[in-house]
Amino acid sequence: MDEEEEETLVSPTTRYHLSRPARVRPFDDSGRKDSSYSSYSGPKSAPAIIITTIPTTITTALQRTVTHVPPPLPNDPKHTTIVSLLAAQPSSRVAFRSPLNTTKPATYGNLLNLVTRNAAVLPRYDIARNSTVVTILPDGPLAAAAFLCVASHAAAAPLNPSAPHAELVDAVAQLFPKAVLTSKELWPTVAPVVEEVNRLALEATTSTNTNNNTAAFSFCTVDLLVVEDTSVQKFAGAFEFVTTPCHGQHSHTHTHGTPSDLALILRTSGSTSRPKVVPLTLSSIVRNGCAIASALRLTADDVAINAMPLFHVGGISASVLATLAAGASVILMSGFKPAEFANALVAGSPITRPTWYSAVPTIHLALMQYVQGSQPDIVANHRLRFIRSGAASLSVESAQQLREFWNVPVVPSYSMTEQMPISQCPVEYDFATHPGTVGLPIVNVKIVDDNGTALPRSDAYPIIGEICISSPDVMKGYVDNDDANREAFFTSKRNDTYFRTGDLGYVDSDGFLYLAGRKKELIKVGGEQVSPFEVEEALHRHPAVHIALTCGIPNDLLGEVVGAVVVLSPSTAGDCDHREILASIKQHCVNEGLPPFKVPRLAVAREEELPRGPTRKFLRNKLAETFFSTAREAADAKTQPPSDSKNAAGGAKVSDATLGIRFILALIVCLNHIGDHAWPHEGRSVNDHDRWSAAVTSMRVVGDLIDHTSSSKPLGRVRGVNVWRRVLAQRVCGVHGSRGVESAREHVDASSVRT
16 A cells, blocks of 8 residues: 555554453463453564664655555455364365474364364363463474364464473463463473462462451462373373363353454563563454465475474474475474484375475584585485475575575575564566665555654665554564554554564565564664664674674774674684684674674674573573673683784773763764754755765774774773863864864873873
8 A cells, every 4th residue: 555645653542352251270470379360352685674763754756655555365264263274174084294204194074173172172171262372392293183173163372392391481470371281291390380389379369368467368379180191092182181170160162263362372482581472363363374374385296394392482383383384294303303304204105205494593404514524315206396485584684595405495484473464475476676675565564663653665775664564463462561562563543563573674665575684683872773683793704704694792982882693614624713704704794884883893602502492592682791791801802813012011990981082072073973854855866975984083083093092092081071071072073074183183192191
């Protein structure tokens, strides 16, 4: 939909409200004990990046489509439930396969019967529609089949079975489900978790009622349900309940969930705070699975292979539901092991070999590296027709390597727990024309600035803003987290509800979406904002770099400086001089056009040392503390290129006051150069960045000045700091150019005394 007018997003006056049966919940969102329960509510490489707020006076000639409305997808609207997906296919068609066909495949008829039978069994355990059932199961056919059964009748909340005990207790306490479902094998691990949650809930409820002088209180416990995997005796994913059903009569009817019922509840990564809880309806997850199948042109002849965890939206939607939507089949691995995955690509008859898979970049690269070194013959015998990449950014260079190695298209995508998918590249897209894209939006996408103003498109250069999305299938609100919902949701002037993704990006003139990093991961160097993606793209173009991750390193002077951790390529990682390689990589960044403040400090690591989340995504927010602590920086300093002899002499410590003065000075100089005329006006080309160039030049001049005062003329103590500050600021800010700088240096020399 083309919009000639600018549209502003404003805060909503009302929010969506979803409800579930009120029950005792022992913890509030901060993790404190709380016996109250409330319903939840909510509503080629990339070009140089400019991250800014475009003023409303932007030339109207630049105004283009600011909201991308995707074309209608050829999805069957009747597919809004899991039962309808299964019933639409021939009952004898294969749906689930185990690795290397170690068990009998599960057909669509098998799965439909399993789901229907459990729709009658679950109410016997007092599980009603919209009840939350946590599943803690090993990845593979059992986890996939259990998800289909639970999500068809209640709300499935899968958790990582490998998580530590304390993390599982926290997750179950936060969700406080009606029941926890696990396998006989995991029962010894899960039973203590449920026992502790119930104990804490009892303590919280007793304490609350005692404080309120209440003699009696109602208390709900979390039930533990155990199933036995009968795949060997029956088919892949088959299971039987071994827990005794509840006694007594229950009013719950033996029906499947409706499209508007909750079907899936997931926790966000929670790397910087307690995870938020994301509820998704049955119709939304099914329709999104259909959207992926349609965008990838999946057919009944396709065979997927999945190594993504089934407690993550990527494994559930992209591999399982998209497969079912196409009437195809999927091989369900118990996790990612390079040798097992590689062997599964060529096992069995040609018609049962995988034709595609979806995974994160770390899995793509690990698999390629393994096959290159151990089983190169797999490249000639596989049946893959494309590879889908998601959950994290895949660099242009890595995508090109994968394309050349497997000789198949590599199809990028973009999604998040709250909406899976947001965009998807069609299999036939032109990689050369759109390198670095994450695809065509599947939902409505709007790019906005910090004030919620829709940003225009420009053919001259990308205009970066926050990606906001709108669709009936987007999550309607986080569970019991009004603060997060207020920050995340906005309503446009046209009364459309938009969700702020927290990701930065832009849409090109062809409608393809590009990412520029997480808003919270932007590195703020002085007054400049640096996108990690821009630096990583430059680093990945160096032949010695296998993996590059960028982060912000705290800095007293500039707030943050850019840091990068690199994993060297196998051909380079042997007995090599890291100092020479790091010097080469830094010079490469300069040659790539990165300005000095974007050239990163470097640290070398092994891949297994990089911090990851449970889905094998790298965690940038853990890099600084892991690789750039004081101890690591001291060790890393030994590997940095040697400085010139004049500066190598070193100097005494510079006072905090002097550092503050320098920072203030840098800002003043920048502001003096920028002024009102930095923005394009009538008669000025949008590419005319002379003022910005002058500002950057000034920052470099100030940098030279700082180097001069702290290295060439070391400051032990500064006499008359106020006089020095005033004279220096007047000289540099009042006289632009080398003459002002030389005068400032003279005054600095006169005011500083060696110890």
